[in-house]
Amino acid sequence: MLQCTAASMGGLLLPNRLFAEEPVLPQYRGPNVIIVRFGGGVRRQECIANPQKTYCPYFLHKLVPQGVFFPRMEMSNSSDIETSHGQGTLFILTGKYDKFEDIENKPFSGRFEAEVPTLFEYLRSSFNIPVHQSLMINHEDRRQEEFYSFSNHKNFGFNYRSDVLSLYRYKVFLLRQQINSGKLDEKQLLMKKQQLAKLEGLDYRDVGGLQHSKKIDTFWRQWQNHYGASGFVNPRGDRLLTELSVWAMEKLQPKIMMINYNDPDYVHWGLPHHYTEGIKVIDMGMRRLHETAQRLPAYRDNTVFVIVPDCGRDDNRFMDVPYQHHFNTKSAREIFALVYGKGVPKGKVVDKTVDQISVAATIGGLMGIKTPHTEGDALEEVFA
């Protein structure tokens, strides 16, 4: 009786698929996909509008000619759609516009939960891909985005999530290591456990408390051996994301990886060089990712890159810094996208307005996965 009740309760809380007989999923044989979120918010003016004055010359001059370029991608101009990083990221991952609100109604928090599946869930529910090969690389200043790795959809959810590599996860690893080392006194142990509990409890949906797979643990151990535990030696900001991504490609070989660059968003504080420097850092990061993909056998000639901003930025000449914010203006909705790699035609420029939510369906098509809950149409120009 008790077991029936528990099973029923579990059935209410956990995805249905957990209780059905697990189908044997086929191995994934499609191309690796690397999604570069050219974030946090960049304008066409500084990136693609003027080839002589671009702040991302490698992207514009070297990568764009290798694929299909959409210089007029836009976010919906509906007043319900906010032009910001969390929202843009979820639009890219889910292929659906939605009005997201912080789950605790905190202002400026951005702790959103998608109601429809993300690309990670579509992929892992279709193919036998271990969690460590479906990755999101997250920025240290965007802790709220740790939770974009899975949705609340009843047929998908936690079991089909991606794993996340970030400084936040590294801290969790370090804390566990310190607690398990047996070298702490009682007071220190208590303090560390409290710190760890706080980090592990950040997502109430993750009942396992951010448990890492063995592969991820090994990854962090290698990282620690190389960079130490102070946080002062490893690269930081978006350079860290590039470093984590390259390491992931070498050691974990993810089939799908999303890199959430964000440094340009520092221009919110009013210093213009943070914006332009941020774009340059991302550009150099994309170069390194591209060269790594060329170098590694698992990725060479078997990878598709999808590069798309999460949102644009304002273009307000009444301000000292016209692009300081991205407050739902027309310019903040204007972005672009590039798809290049295996099977994608080269040197094509699609000079028509396309939607940001088309990215998910397009990636689905490239990877051979069904994306029934996306609303955007796949970008047909990408398919040869």
Place this chain on the structure above:
Amino acid sequence: MNQAATVVTERMPTVVMPTQEKVNSWFYITAHIGIFIALWIFTQGPFFAIIVLGWFYAWMRVRGLKNWWRQLKAGEREDADIQTVDDLLAALRLEKLPRLFSRSRGRQCDPSALSPIRRFFYYLCMPFASLWFNLKLGLQAFANLSVLLMPAALFWTFSWWGGWNNSFFKGYEAFAVGPSLGLSGIGLFILAMIYVPMAQARHAMSGEWRRFWDIAFIRKILAERPIAVLLLALLIAVMNIPVIIMKTLPFQFSEMIDGYASMSNQEVFDWSQGYFFWCGLYILLAWFVIKNLIMRIYCTAVLRLLLKKQISMSDLSQVEQEALTAMHVEDLEKHQEASWKKVARMPLRAVCCVLIIMVWFGFAAQIYIAQFLKYDGDGYGKGWVNQSLLQVPWFNYTPSHLLNDDTSVEDDFLGR
């Protein structure tokens, strides 16, 4: 007393406008409107705004004297040598409405007594003498204010710049530099603003920049009227809210203005200039309200301190002494302080001090919020270094980049 009155009357200018001359009322009204419009226009540029600052100090002195005239009921004395406040002002070589441009009557003399060259320059400078006087007074005021307020402003500028640079480049060994500079700046600002308003009143009333630094005297003023000083701070903080709104509202203009996308840089520039011009009207009106209140608080405090003999006439400037003597301050009825006030004096001052600190902290928070919503830097931290209601009444944040063309950045690089 009579001797004092004699001293005052003996100082009346021998030429110039007789004290009883009736001024044409239309001319008077026109002069008021003209000066107001000129002051309003002057709020749009930093140099001219300093002239406005100087003019306001002259105006504050007149307000202060009128305040004393009213409190001392000097006009009700039948035996007084000076019957009206206009007479008093004339006796002190002041005018009811300080002049902005031309030489004031109090500074006029008999040109025939001058040598030819001096007479030439006297007439040459006649249309602009007050402009120079206001500029001089404004520069003195600006210098005094800058000594106290500029360190805080510079701390803010560098804390914001350095702190966010540190955050961006992740130099976390030095992460404390930004926040500590910022907090230090806020602390300096609060300390300065407890002192500045009454010090400004002292400078304005005396006409002597050194009197701004009578720290012991200002302390007594603050101690005498803590509630009034608190209410003044609150008023300034509340009146600054529309200033912050006006300063930051342009961050919405690209969406609010029809046809913005097709506007040229020159059109945007012109639009912005027009916007800040109209905002200058509020700044100017706020200055009249705030400076008037500052003088009322100062003047009442001085009278009370004189009565209590906590200060003497020798602590005051010559103008103040002459004015108070002419107004028979010695006849002022002793102010009967309520007994509860005597007992509650110390705790009241302590509570007011804490509240004043909180109010000025709130004011500083407004500055930070405004800079986040719309950062005004222009290379030197424009949004930090001048607060329009406190320092110089300059209010124009039109971005300078609108006047630059695209080649300017490349020229900068080539020129380095």
